[in-house]
Amino acid sequence: MAIDLRDVCFAYPGAPETSILNIKQWTVAGNEHIFVHGASGSGKSTLLNLLSGILSSSGGEVAVLGQRLDKMNAYQRDRFRANHIGYVFQQFNLIPYLGAVDNIQIASQFSKQKKSARLSADIENLLSRLNISRADWHKPSAKLSIGQQQRVAIARALINQPELLIADEPTSALDQPNSDNFMSLLMSLAKEHDITLLFVSHDMSLSRYFDRVDALSEINQSEASSPCL
DSSP states (O other): EEEEEEEEEOOOOOOSSSOOOEEEEEOOTTEEEEEEOOTSSSHHHHHHHHTSSSSSSSSEEETTTTTTGGSHHHHHHHHHHHEEEEEEEEOOOOTTTHHHHHHHHHHHHTTOOOOOOHHHHHHHHHHHHHOOOGTTTTOOOGGGOOHHHHHHHHOOOOOOOTSSEESSSSSTTSSSHHHHHHHHHHHHHHHHHEEEEEESOGGGGGGGOOOOOHHHHOOOOOOGHHHHH
8 A cells, every 4th residue: 555544643732632633544555546635724734744754643553655654753754755755735845046957956865766877867857858948947946937837846756756746736826728737747747657646636626637536524534533632
């Protein structure tokens, strides 16, 4: 299993009586492409932060790619994320004064996967495949269009050859044509590289790209469950 959650509970330390997540069991198979939807404030980002190791669960088993994140310390989770997980953020999170190449290179520095001898070639290949003009590779990312920034964010997420790719509301700033282009590209790349894809959004129109669609309200039973004490 790419993802295996069992009796997972999360509450912020200052409010242990208020569980944000309470998941009895939820699994995602390797190479599966899954769409998870939920309203704002329903715990979508918290779930993604647990799966990527940014947050640690208050209880239960969080297994990602066969590794128990709940048994790792913060440093170990950071290393695991760098080596195995790609993340496309809603706001892209590019460093605005750096160009595409430098933004991607920074992501590679945290992973043991990349060898310096092939890194430049891999970055150039990704940017070319994502239709970023060579003339734009070294422009400050703040001067790139939203669509270009988004494609750079995909390249950054893929550079370390992740086994799991997480996308958090990545189309929210795009118009319909650009959203359609992004989704087609993302699905194609995930299939080509045999990547497990977890895509989270409130936009149900995007669910048509996926064979499996889960509602977070059915996964997360926080309102009906006991607090994380």
